[in-house]
Amino acid sequence: MKILHAPALLLLSGTLLLAAGPARAQRVLLRATPATDSMEVRRGPNRAVFRHFYLGYAPVAGAASGPGADLRYGVSADFFVGLRHKFRLSPALAVGVDARYAWLTYRLRQNGRKVLPTPARHHTESLTLPQVQLEPYVRLNVGRRGNVVGRYLDLAGWAGWVTGTAHRYEDRPGPAGAARTQVVNRGLPYLNRWPYGVGTRLGSGRYAAVARYRLSPAFSAEARSRYPELPRWTVGLELGWL
Secondary structure, three states: OOOOOHHHHHHHHHHHHHHHHHHHHHHHHHHOOOOHHHOOOOEOOOOOEEEEEEEEEEEEEOOOOOOOOOEOEOOEEEEEEEEEEEEEEEOOEEEEEEEEEEEEEEEEOOOOOOOOOOOOOOOEEEEEEEEEEEEEEEEEEEOOOOOOOOEEEEEEEEEEEEOOOEEEEEEOOOHHHOOOEEEEEEOOOOEOOOOEEEEEEEEEOOEEEEEEEEOOOOEOOOOOOOOOOOOOEEEEEEEEEO
16 A cells, blocks of 8 residues: 655645635535615614604693682693604605603692682692693604604694592691691592693604693683683603604
8 A cells, every 4th residue: 555645645635625615615605694784674763663762841831811820830840751653654754643641730829819729828739630641643854864863843632631630738837836737639520631732843863842732621611610721831842762
C-alpha cells in the first residue's frame, strides 16, 4: 500500500474542507427567515388600525347660568384616562372611538349668594361625578407623515353614565372642639346621571389640546328650577401613551 507524504495529506485535507464548507453554507441559507421588511404592516400610528392609552386634565370653563353656583376655577376640572381606537380610511381621513373613565369635580366657592346644594357655607365643598364615557370621532389628518400620528383635528360626540355622585365638605373647626369635620353625602338625586355632548381635539404626536361641551343638563328635571345650570365647557390638555 502506497503511503502519502505529509504535503499530499495536507492537500487532500484542504480539498475536503473546501468541499464541505459550501454544503454547510447551503444548509444555513435554507433555514434563513425572509426579512420582515417585506411583510405588510397593518398596525401602527399611521396604519390601518391603531390603539393607545391616554390621559388628560381639562378645567371647567365658563360661568353658571345664574347666581348661586360659583366655582373655584382651575381646580374644578375633569381628569380622565382612556383607550383610543383609530381606523384609517385614507391618508387624510380616519374614524375611531374612545372608551374612558372621567372624574369630574366641581369645587364650590363659598360666598353669600351660594345656593348649591344648600346656602350653608363650609371651609371647602365639592360635587364629584365619576363616569364612564364613549366618544366616536372623525379625524382629519394634516400634512404628510410616515408611520407616526402627525398633526390632526378630531370632531367628536360623546355620552356617558355617572357611576356615582358625591357631595363633600369640610368644616374648620368642627363641632364639639374638633379641629375639622369631613362629611360625604352619596347618591345625590338632584344630579343628572346620563351626560352627553360634543368635543374637538387639535393634536400633534402624543400631545393634544381638547375641548368638550356638555349638551345635557347638569341637574335632574326636579332640581333644574332650584339651581342654575353649571358651566358646560371643559378645556385642557391630553397626553397619549403611544
